[in-house]
Amino acid sequence: MCNDHVVLRNDYPGQICSIARSLEVVGERWSLLIVRDVMNGRRRFDELQKGLGVARNVLSARLGRLVEEDILERRAYQRRPDRYEYFLTEKGLDLWPALVALLAWGDRYSPGPNGPPMLIVHKECGGAVSDRGTCEACGKVLHARDARPVPGPGLAKAAVNAQALAAR
Amino acid sequence: MCNDHVVLRNDYPGQICSIARSLEVVGERWSLLIVRDVMNGRRRFDELQKGLGVARNVLSARLGRLVEEDILERRAYQRRPDRYEYFLTEKGLDLWPALVALLAWGDRYSPGPNGPPMLIVHKECGGAVSDRGTCEACGKVLHARDARPVPGPGLAKAAVNAQALAAR
DNA sequence: CGACTGAGTTGCTTGACGCAACCCAGTGTG
DNA sequence: CACACTGGGTTGCGTCAAGCAACTCAGTCG
Incomplete structure (x- = not known):
């Protein structure tokens, strides 16, 4: 070989x-x-x-x-x-900023018909997470453990499942 | 869908x-x-x-x-x-934050023996760019056009080439 | 007893990738 | 003039990875 x-x-x-x-x-x-x-x-x-x-x-x-x-x-x-x-x-958790950036890019340029299917929010204050992985409400620079996914408006049926996951 | x-x-x-x-x-x-x-x-x-x-x-x-x-x-x-x-x-330029995040992750977890081969700096003030695509010197949130690659310490021979590109 | 679950492995087929060769229009070199 | 070279690809072929279905194995449930 x-x-x-x-x-x-x-x-x-x-x-x-x-x-x-x-x-x-x-x-x-x-x-x-x-x-x-x-x-x-x-x-x-x-x-x-x-x-x-x-x-x-x-x-x-x-x-x-x-x-x-x-x-x-x-x-x-x-x-x-x-x-x-x-x-x-x-090391794996530190991939979070890259994933957030890709998520934001996808949301911006190919959102579903009803908007993004999944959002990420700051656990502490509930603010939306920006494409740079910062909280748009309180301004903090976040890491993987500070944020949580929640179902977005573009989600139809898998919402229940995603919600169950998000609640962990 | x-x-x-x-x-x-x-x-x-x-x-x-x-x-x-x-x-x-x-x-x-x-x-x-x-x-x-x-x-x-x-x-x-x-x-x-x-x-x-x-x-x-x-x-x-x-x-x-x-x-x-x-x-x-x-x-x-x-x-x-x-x-x-x-x-x-x-749309392509907006991939910059994702690339920066991947670059930072690679630099952190698998740098060359002499450190990162390529750095990104803020054009305006020369500050280093963080993994979130912000300037570590002046704190601004940057975009693709605000930054420029420069050869880092991990670069051996291709430095000349990279420098030529960076000078554009 | 038989079916089911979780975490895979094995075998086969299709599709993507890597490599080398070729094409074509114009330009420079002997 | 003939020839090679450049830039931007395309074509053909072989290999390797991905997709799919079937199978394994240990233990549990009805």
Whole structure:
């Protein structure tokens, strides 16, 4: 398999930029959506699989990679048979500003017919979160744990589900 | 809207989140790196191809898609034979906060041995740009046009090239 | 007993990516 | 003049990753 001396795997060879290095890890298809779902409280394999509609083998591969990269942590919540949950590490939580920026961009340029399907609010004061991950009400610079998703006006049916997740 | 028989193209079917919709457009391999390069002053096909090391057919496909999505604009800078340059639209420039967030995350968690290879500074005051796209010196909330890349300490040899680009 | 759950793995097929070669119009070099 | 070179791609081919369905395995429920 190793034809040359340098075999990088899912990489952007020759790129010296940190954006490229970030994308080598989280730029693979599904990776960022998995991180988003875990951030929103989906922690288990089947829950993620059903929510995302991703193939099971691909989900398995992505979770493995994200754990390897120390973005997720795999913990057993039950023994015999072993059952696992995935949690975000600090490194994973620190992807929050990037996700917020992408969410804001998507909301601005391709919102659904009724507006954004999901909003992020500051837990403490309930203010909306800006595209820079700051609170538009109190002005604070926020981090992953300071915010919470709530269903937005563009949401029709999955609202109940999203609400249940948001309430965690 | 996006649930049943409707087949979107490079999509995450069934996802109602704006992050997913963003990633349908800019989540494809190479797309964000192309946007970054155009933002840094690389505007021509060959320049992008050599800089990124991407296959020519793939670059062609990505540029086409990005133009279609109104993220890039293709303009002829010469006739007979026609030669083109790519420019960012407002929509494309608005990806800047997301790129900055990814850059900051990469710098924090996988910096090169000598530190980050590329820094972003506020044009007006020369201050460093934070992971939220604000100026750490003057505190202003910045946009793409307010900032400029400069080579960082982690850069060895391509410095000359990057400097030439940064000076635009 | 049989069905179901959770967390995957295996095998097969389709589609995307990487690579090299080619095209075409005009320009510079011997 | 012939030839090579440049810029901006397109075409063809092989490989690798993604999608899909089926299967496993340990334990629990009806």
